[in-house]
Amino acid sequence: MSKIRSFKGGMHPEYDGKELTDSCCVIEAPLLEKYYVVLAENAGRPPKPCVAAGDKVRKYQLIAEADGFVSADLHAPTSGTVEGIVDVPGPMGGSVQAVVIVSDGNDHGSAPFDCWEKWQEKSGAELLERIRKAGIVGMGGAAFPSHVKLAVPPGKKVDTLIINGAECEPYLTADHRLMAEYPQKVITGAAVMGKLLDVSNIIIGVEDNKPDAVAALEMASAGTSVRVQLLEVRYPQGAEKQLIYAVTGRSVPPGGLPFDAGCVVQNAGSAAAVSDAVLQGIPLIERIVTVSGEAVRSPGNFKLRIGTPVIEAVKLAGGITEEPGKLILGGPMMGFAQRSFDVPIAKNTSGILLLPPKAALNFSSSPCIRCGRCVEVCPMKLMPCLLCASIEGGRFDLALKDHVMDCLECGACAYVCPSRRPLVQQFRRAKSELRKKR
């Protein structure tokens, strides 16, 4: 086995909460009465709905079509009737449009695409088209459409495909369980994308705290061109630029894309979805979600259809032990606090966390004592304490000069801050104001 690798900086959370769920096998969720498939779920343009109220839909049927290149198709999570297109609370705040599908309880539907058992014989363009048709997006974070990330722009040369199985966020174990239980899917998906990109160097980066996943992946990858790379347990190991550095030693320039370092990065969940799309011919309609947090009675990993309201997932996990002080979609470091339990899960929802009021971070207005911990942990080598001082003084120009736009919003600085200052919020504010000015 090769050496354990890492990026520089970052930190290891004192308590990562993974033991709550890391041995919980994935449980398939029962069929629900209603699904709320959010349209504007991904980065890029929201897809245009192509069904109307009253329409009968079958499982896997296309219900919203990609609008432009940076946009992804949406498919019906089950068979039933379209109730309408309504406003629901969105995962990023505010309200968003969602297609409501009332299940008929039959869950009927057949794979809309051909099963390509011999995908090796297909061309790269065909494979890319299949990935686009299946509505696959980055399932780890921003839900960026996968076909965009796999379409290498002219003039760039890609020689490495990295599958992100780091899962550095505390509490989350969805990718961990996916890799441990369905390693074949991840490996196949990786190999498909490798063929598509015509690269032979395919590496799955996995943090060192998932020995069962690593063992499963190694077993499944025997005889293929896919290689497993152990990574140090360090946050944010799974951030794109940091992962590329850890695995290949190359750095992506500020403002650049992985292409600039000759890499393409895909999430492990997306790789599994690619495998399903190619081998079974089915689009992405479900994903593994970790439902965890100290306020949940029996935390676990669940295979949920896209469009499942959070409250249903909480029911699956046995309800709550105490009234949660925070509901987070995603991990505790980069996830978004929610205002309602009616939020439906989207393709990029990797976790649902219910933290008790005491466990959640409470920001304060204590002064910065310049301890320098934030500087130490920043994976982008920024100076969070100085940036924050500039922003508080309204000097967004200074913050811009000090590269606030390169901030990943990984939250490592605010995590270690002994004064509990809302550093990430300040950076997000500065970024939004600077974008406005542009």
Added chain:
Amino acid sequence: MYMLTGALLLMGITGTLLGVIIALFARIFKVDTDPRVELVRELLPGANCGGCGKAGCAAFAKSVVAGENLPSRCPVSSQEQINAIALALGISAGSGVRKRAVVRCGGDMFQTKERLNYNGVCDCNAAAVVAGGPKGCRYGCLGMGSCANVCPFGAIEIVNNLALVHRELCVGCGKCADVCPRHVIALVPADAEIHVYCNSPEKGAEKRKQCKVGCIGCRKCARYSSDQFTISGTLASVNYEAETLPGEEDVEKIQCPTGALLSAREHHRIETHDPNWKKDEK
């Protein structure tokens, strides 16, 4: 004694010498300024608010003298001041309607359900990046005072979690309207007395759930005068281009059922004197 005279002498010589040097430098590096620019600058209010679109009063004065702007572009100066500038330069004053800012939201902490507890930076723009802010209504004033901080005239005050414009101080420079993430502040003609204190285009029932004083689009005002009020969807607004703007007596006749239609004076009175005015009346 010797010490004293020595010190005095030294100080005197040094002072004179430095004075001469300064005077010489002032002569050598003298920048010729157009006396008219200086004159206009003196006639301007000197608040450097930026309401004219220039960096400050000096820059505006320069642009007026250069003929790029008419004196009336200054939103702060009174008509007499503008006329004085125009007279001094021998140009036309130009016409401009004096503007004033109005916060189109009456949802203070007693009227609008604060849906969630918020924990973070006390700044509207910062709160807006966190799931769109904590307020139940997505269109109303967040009440964290970004506009008050940016106002160069101190005309905005946060009362009961709601931004309140002090009309006598506001000159209509528009800085607050620029900074507001909810775009709830509008610049209206200064002589407009009546405003609809609601900015939410949501359905009436939705609004009603979150806020007691939201406009529910009942069209009562538009029926009263279709010229003075316009309705778009479920939101009424005053037609500020109407020939005669509505007055306080019109408000009394209309009897807005939610109290979103108010005179600025009444709104001010409600917020500053009697915050619980509708609290008992559930």
Added chain:
Amino acid sequence: MLEKMSDNIPDEIKLPTGSKLVLSSSPHVSASESLRKIMLKVIAALLPAVVAGVWLFGFRALAVIAVTVISCVGAEALWCRLVKKSVSGAVGDFSAVVTGVILALNLPAAVPFYVPVIGAFLAIWLGKQLFGGLGSNPFNPAVVARVGLLIALPAAMTIWSPPRGMDKNYPQAETFFGSAMMKKVNAGELDGITCATPLGLMTDTRKILQTEGDRHQAAAARHNFDKVNSPELLKKYFWGIRPGCIGETCVPALLLGLGILLIFRLVNWRVPLAFAGSVFLLSGIVNFFFPGVTPPPLFHLLTGGLLIGAIFMATDMVTSPVTNTGCLIFGIGCGIITTVIRIWGNYPEGVSFAILLMNALVPLIDRLCVRSVFGSRAQNREQLR
């Protein structure tokens, strides 16, 4: 076991209402470290020096420490009361206690009690609150107070009493005590005994040498240099048996404190290392080329307030740079200024002045040491090619 589990599952599952949900930006968890914990850890690191100081200088030292800490906390509370800030919030973070302890350790044990009271107000009001309170002060409050007292009350600040173990059998006792005091020491009288510090003796000697006055005196003075620097004395210096401020003398206690600070990751090791290292190196170079100008480097390391300054005062988070390179520059700067003042200055000790001067440069150092963003170096390399 299985039965028990099924017992625990209620018939009806409890569902959240969302009544307590809080909206905030990511991240949603944090490390357990807090301001108060940091301050308590610093106090823990100061404790060995406090204990050593009390053991060496007696209960008078304990009284001085108590008065200083109490007046610092009092000054903080009074300020907060006057400007209508939360008193419990400001006092509750224990930063005033830390300032108080550090200041007390920098006072002679025999200091009159009004001195630490004035010092506390200098530290908390002038050094900290006038700039905006904790986190906004450009200068280390304890150092501000020490320098202020040293300049304003030089006499009170230089009454050095001998520590435990410094009696008539002390090596070169007569040099330290002077002939008048020596009589008292020999007689076994304990009241009002004062003596000179090694650094003080060094400075006196140097001044005599520099004036090149009486040849006879100069010869005696040169002899003095060797007297304060014998291996026997250096050993005593190391264990803290030398006249000086309460907390500055005992080297093992200070090193223990440094160890605690490093274990808790509260200081950047570069500051004390660069500080002490540059003093050692610079005085070593000067001593090597001009042995008549200053004693050897080990003497500089073990005497005066160098170690307490390098370990506890220069490393203050608020007033030291945030980057590693910055810390190195800061430490070296402190070291150079200290050495220059010690060898050529009018004061015997330069640590406090050095720290104060470098504190003023910290914002500049921070600006100078802004790190290049991740990936930008690779980009530059690319462009060069």
